[in-house]
Amino acid sequence: MRIASAALFRNAVILAGLIIVADQFTKWLVMVEIMNPPRVIEVLPIGNMGLNLVMAWNTGVSFSMLRGTGPWLLSGLAIAVSIGLLVWLGRLTARLPGYAVGLIIGGALGNVIDRLRFGAVFDFIDFYVGASPDSWHWPAFNLADSAITVGVVLLLFDALFQSTDKGKNSAGSEAP
Incomplete structure (x- = not known):
């Protein structure tokens, strides 16, 4: 088993911390400064x-799955997953999956903070397609959700396309 370099581990944890800070700042900015009073603000109609x-x-x-489960249970699950990801991060040797895991941890913990503070996650970005009131809207999301999504996409990219070390991908698993 390989062990991650201290620099990779440290940088991924710093990235997670930056995501948490940026997520909480953007949520505060929108919730307190921009959306007071609450309304819909068109940012980019194209x-x-x-x-x-x-x-x-x-x-x-x-996508609002597990709605009604309760903030404590969902927070505990997210914290447990984040701990598991930290353990995995300690074994990664390549930057791409390491930083991807950092993004996922930061996003998960950013949303945990909301659940523990408010009992729910604050979402504020609404993407839509269509010009009528019946437009198709993507579920509202936030910076933490974006970090999780980008992290997962990067992990998938690494698993599918970054085969190194005689058939193993950079996460140390057998390549497909």
Whole structure:
């Protein structure tokens, strides 16, 4: 088993910390400074697509799954997953999956802070397609959700395309 370099581990943990700070700052900025009083703010209307700022509270996880489970259980699960990711991070040897894991940990813990403070996660980015009131809206999200998504995409990219070390990908698993 390989052990991550101290620099990779440290940098990924710093990245996670930066994501937490940026996530909490953007949520505060939108919640307290921009959306006071609450309303829909059109940020980027382009033809039949657009981006709005909204105030949305998600009591579940991605796409409001597990809604009603309770903030303590979801927070405990996210913390347990983050601890598992930290252990895995300690074994990674390549930067791409290491930084991807840092993004996921930071995003997960950013949303845990919301659940423990408010009982729900504050989402404020609303992407839509369509010009009518029946427009298709992606579920509202935030910076933490974006970090988790980018981290997962980077891990998938690494697993699929970054084969090194005689058939193993940079995460140390057998390449497909």
